[in-house]
Amino acid sequence: MLEKKGTYVRIRRHLLLPKERSGGLPKDTQEVPLKMWIRGRLCEEAELFEEVSIQTASGRVVSGVLKEVEPKYKHTYGDFVDEVLQMRETILSEMWGDDDDV
Amino acid sequence: MYDIHDLNRRRNEIMQRSVAIDYSAFEFEGIGFDYDALMRSSGYTYEDIVSIQSASMVGRTPLVELKNITDYARKFAKPGMGARILVKDEATNLSGSFKARRAAISVHKAKELGYKGVIAATSGNYGAAVAALAAKHGLKCIIVQECFDSRNVAQPEILEKARACEAYGAEVIQLSVGPELFYTFLHLLDETGYFNASLYSPYGIMGIETLGYEIAEEVNRRFSRHPDVVVCTNAGGGNLTGTARGLRRYGADTTQIYAASVNLQGLHMASDHDFNRKSFTTGHTGFGIPFTTRPDRSDVPRSAARPLRYMDKYFTVNQGSVFFITEALSVLEGMERGPAGNTSLAVAFKLAQSMEKDAIIVVQETEYSGAGKHHQPQLSFAKSNHIEVKMGNPISEVPGKNIILPSSGRLLDIQEIALDSLRRSYLKHFDLKHLKEQDLRFLQEELQVKTNHLEALIASLGGVVHERTT
Numbered sequence: 001m002l003e004k005k006g007t008y009v010r011i012r013r014h015l016l017l018p019k020e021r022s023g024g025l026p027k028d029t030q031e032v033p034l035k036m037w038i039r040g041r042l043c044e045e046a047e048l049f050e051e052v053s054i055q056t057a058s059g060r061v062v063s064g065v066l067k068e069v070e071p072k073y074k075h076t077y078g079d080f081v082d083e084v085l086q087m088r089e090t091i092l093s094e095m096w097g098d099d100d101d102v
Numbered sequence: 103m104y105d106i107h108d109l110n111r112r113r114n115e116i117m118q119r120s121v122a123i124d125y126s127a128f129e130f131e132g133i134g135f136d137y138d139a140l141m142r143s144s145g146y147t148y149e150d151i152v153s154i155q156s157a158s159m160v161g162r163t164p165l166v167e168l169k170n171i172t173d174y175a176r177k178f179a180k181p182g183m184g185a186r187i188l189v190k191d192e193a194t195n196l197s198g199s200f201k202a203r204r205a206a207i208s209v210h211k212a213k214e215l216g217y218k219g220v221i222a223a224t225s226g227n228y229g230a231a232v233a234a235l236a237a238k239h240g241l242k243c244i245i246v247q248e249c250f251d252s253r254n255v256a257q258p259e260i261l262e263k264a265r266a267c268e269a270y271g272a273e274v275i276q277l278s279v280g281p282e283l284f285y286t287f288l289h290l291l292d293e294t295g296y297f298n299a300s301l302y303s304p305y306g307i308m309g310i311e312t313l314g315y316e317i318a319e320e321v322n323r324r325f326s327r328h329p330d331v332v333v334c335t336n337a338g339g340g341n342l343t344g345t346a347r348g349l350r351r352y353g354a355d356t357t358q359i360y361a362a363s364v365n366l367q368g369l370h371m372a373s374d375h376d377f378n379r380k381s382f383t384t385g386h387t388g389f390g391i392p393f394t395t396r397p398d399r400s401d402v403p404r405s406a407a408r409p410l411r412y413m414d415k416y417f418t419v420n421q422g423s424v425f426f427i428t429e430a431l432s433v434l435e436g437m438e439r440g441p442a443g444n445t446s447l448a449v450a451f452k453l454a455q456s457m458e459k460d461a462i463i464v465v466q467e468t469e470y471s472g473a474g475k476h477h478q479p480q481l482s483f484a485k486s487n488h489i490e491v492k493m494g495n496p497i498s499e500v501p502g503k504n505i506i507l508p509s510s511g512r513l514l515d516i517q518e519i520a521l522d523s524l525r526r527s528y529l530k531h532f533d534l535k536h537l538k539e540q541d542l543r544f545l546q547e548e549l550q551v552k553t554n555h556l557e558a559l560i561a562s563l564g565g566v567v568h569e570r571t572t
Contacts, residue, residue, distance in 0.1 A: 013103070015103050015104070015277070015282070015286065016103075016106075016282060020106070021280065021282060022106060022280075022281065022282055022285075025280065025281070025372055026370050026372055026373040026374070026375075028373055028374045028375045029279055029280055029372055029373055029374040032252035032278070032374055033252075033278075034277065034278055034280050034282050035250065035252075035254075035277065035278040036103075036275060036276065036277050036278075036286070037249070037250065037275075037276040037277075038273070038274075038275050038276070039268075039273075039274070040273075056273045057242075057268070057271060057272060057273035058219060058242045058243070058244050058273040058294070059242070060273070060293070060294070073261070073265045073473075074261070075256075075258045075261040075262055075265070075473050075474035075479065076258075076473050076474070076479060077473055077476060077478050077479050077482075078258070078478050078479035078480075078481070078482025078483060079482045079485075079486075080482075081478050081481045081482050081485070081491070083481060083491050083492070083493060083507055084429065084477065084478050084481065086493055086507075087425070087426055087429045087430075087493075087507055088429055088433055090493075090509065090510060090511070091174070091426075091429060091430045091433055091434065091511065092433060094174070094177065094510060094511055095170065095173070095174050095177075095434060
C-alpha cells in the first residue's frame with residue numbers, strides 16, 4: 001500500500017556495519033550492526049520497507065527503511081506478576097499483622 | 103552515515119563549540135586540572151541557580167518523613183535503633199525527576215548563548231527533563247537513546263522515556279546497543295550546531311547543589327540538626343557530587359554522603375546479549391563503578407561529576423530488594439514512584455536499622471512512575487527474557503540469571519564496596535611511575551585522602567612516589 005507524503009512513520013537504518021564498529025566491543029555486539037530508529041513525516045509517498053526520507057521533529061531530513069506507519073506506543077504495565085502481589089501481602093502483613101476478621 | 107575517525111579527529115573542536123567551555127584552559131601540566139576553576143566558569147552564582155530553577159517549576163520539592171517505612175524498618179532493628187527515614191520527593195519536579203534541576207541550568211545557558219537547540223545523550227530521565235525545559239524555552243531538542251538490542255527488543259523503561267521526550271516535542275533517536283552512541287551524538291552536535299546539554303558540564307552539576315542545600319536547610323529547620331546520612335543513587339556521579347556540594351555549601355559538615363547502586367555485577371554494559379537481561383537502566387553498578395573510578399569517560403573532556411571527592415561510603419543492593427522497597431513505598435506511604443530512584447531508599451531501609459532512633463537518614467530522590475517505568479512491567483519483561491523471578495533471600499541473586507525478591511523485609515540486605523578498592527581502580531588509569539608534585543595534590547583531592555594514604559595506595563599498585571620538589 002502506498003503511504004501518502006506527510007504520513008507519520010518510523011524508519012530504521014544501519015549506522016555501522018559489524019566491520020565498521022569500534023574495537024574493544026564484546027563479541028556479541030561486534031557481530032551485529034549498529035542500528036538507528038527515528039520518527040517523522042514522509043517527505044514523499046512510499047511503500048513499507050522502501051528506502052525513504054522523513055522530516056523529523058527538529059526539522060532534519062533523515063533517510064532509512066520505512067518500518068512502521070503511524071507508530072504507536074506499545075509499552076504497558078506488563079503481564080500480571082504474582083510476585084508483586086506476594087511482596088504486597090508480605091509487606092502489609094509484616095507491618096500491620098494478619099487480618100483475622102476476614 | 104558517519105566516519106568515526108573523522109569525528110574522533112574533530113572531537114575537541116565539536117565539543118568546545120557545543121558546550122561553550124574551553125576545557126584546555128583548566129588543564130594542569132601532568133594528569134590533573136583545576137576543578138574549582140571549571141565549576142566557577144559557569145558564570146552563575148548559587149543565587150542565580152535558585153532563581154533559574156524556581157522560574158521553571160524546578161526545586162523546592164517536599165521533604166517527606168516516611169513514618170511507616172521507618173516503623174517497618176524498626177521491626178527488624180534492635181531496641182532503640184531505627185533512624186528516621188526522610189525522602190526528597192523529586193518526582194514533583196517538572197518532568198518528574200531531579201534531572202530537571204540539571205536540565206534547567208543547561209537549557210537556560212543554551213538559550214542565553216543563543217543556541218537554537220539542545221542535544222543530550224541519555225536513555226534516562228534526563229532526556230525528559232531536557233525536553234521539558236527546552237519546550238519551556240522554545241528551543242529545539244534532540245535526545246539520543248540506547249534502547250534496542252539486535253533482536254529489535256526495547257527496554258520498556260527506555261520506551262517510556264522516549265514517549266515522554268516526544269510528548270515535550272523533542273526528536274528522539276533510538277540506537278541499538280553499543281558505545282558508538284557517542285559518535286552519533288558527536289555527529290548530531292556537528293550537524294545541527296546545537297548545545298550539548300551534557301549531564302557532566304558544570305551546569306549539570308551546579309543544578310543539583312540546590313537539592314543538597316534544600317535538604318540541609320529543611321532538616322535543620324524541622325529537626326534542629328544536620329542530617330546524619332544522605333544516601334544518593336549513584337550512576338554517572340553527578341547526583342552525588344552536586345548534592346554533597348550543596349550540603350557543604352549550607353555547612354552540613356557532619357553529614358555522611360553514601361552512594362547506592364543496584365548490583366549488576368557480571369553483566370557487560372556494552373553487550374548486546376546482556377542489554378535486556380537487566381531490570382534497571384540506570385542507578386546501577388554498570389555505570390556507578392566506571393564513572394566513579396574514571397569520571398572523565400563522560401561526554402565532555404572533563405567531567406564536573408567527581409563522586410570520589412565527596413563519597414564517604416558506597417553500598418550496593420540487589421534488583422529484587424529495590425523492587426521490594428518500591429512496593430513498600432507504594433503500599434505503606436501511598437507514594438507510587440519509579441524503581442530506579444528507590445535504589446537509595448532500599449539502602450537507607452537497611453542502614454536505618456543500625457542507626458539510633460533519633461538519627462536522620464535522608465534519601466535524596468524519587469522519580470515518576472508509569473507504564474514501562476514500574477516494577478511490574480520490569481518483572482514481566484525479565485520473565486519474558488528468561489530471567490527467573492522468585493521470592494527468597496536476595497543475597498543469592500545472580501544478575502542476568504534471576505531476580506530474588508526478599509520474602510521478608512528482614513532479608514533486604516546491602517553490601518559495602520571498600521572505597522580503597524575504588525581508589526585503586528581510579529589510580530590504575532595513570533602512569534604511576536612518573537607522578538609529579540602537582541599530580542599528587544590533584545589525586546589527593548580526587549580521592550579524598552591524606553598524603554600517606556595516597557602514597558600507600560600508589561605503592562600497592564607498584565607505583566613510585568618520587569622525591570618531592572617543594
